Amino acid sequence: MEKLSAFTLTFYFLCLFILGITFILILATLNSRKRTLLDIQKKELAFESTLNKVQLKSIEDERRKLGSILHDDLGQLLTLIHMQLSELKKNDRDNSSLKMIEDLCNTASERCSSISKMLFPASLIRLGFIEGLHELISDIQHATGIHIVFEHDNFDLSDDRSSNLFRIFQELLNNTLKHAKASKVVIRINQTDRGICVNYSDNGIGLNKKSNIDGLGATTIKTRLHILRGEIIASNEENQGFKMSFIMPHGED
Secondary structure, eight states: OHHHHHHHHHHHHHHHHHHHHHHHHHHHHHHHHHHHHHHHHHHHHHHHHHHHHHHHHHHHHHHHHHHHIIIIIIHHHHHHHHHHHHHHHHHOTTOHHHHHHHHHHHHHHHHHHHHHHHHOOHHHHHTOHHHHHHHHHHHHHHHHOOEEEEEEOOOOOOHHHHHHHHHHHHHHHHHIIIIIOOSEEEEEEEEOSSSEEEEEEEOSOOOOTTOOGGGGTTHHHHHHHHHTTOEEEEEEOTTSOEEEEEEEOSSOO
């Protein structure tokens, strides 16, 4: 009996040992698969981020080309037409047809300039992000009458970062104009130890309970913030306007 008990105990211990080894191997396999999946997810996110950068850069390049064509080629052509019409009017001041053509030419020139700025404002490259945003704000205030407070620190950004940040503000202001019914917008951009901190708010109707940031068509904002490695914190209170804050770290993308 004692020999049987010793054999039984040895058998039990051996079984437990084998089960323990098997359990450890299963855990190691699961951990290995988990690490593999995480590596795959990281590679997919990195690929998606790179793809987004390439796509957005391609779009910006095309916008810049179109904006340049409208401003430099078509804009100059309209200016020359206007000058020729002015010369014709000197010799025939009573010709109402010439006056009408001149007015149409002026309208076409203004629209050409507006579309050119919308596609890619020249001041963004020529004078930098802050001046480009100042120009956008000035145009919106002139066209809509909405009051926009713009407070900022001075800082430098690369062309790509300037472009992405500028498009974010275009989207935010566009959302306010289309949805918020606001009379005032406040934009504050400050330098912090963590990076460039942006606070945007309007005094519009806010978001209802069924709405969220995605409901405002902010996919572009999130995509560009992801490229800028920005951290977004949105606070939307019902009937208290729209508020959004995010931090964009210093350095290159």
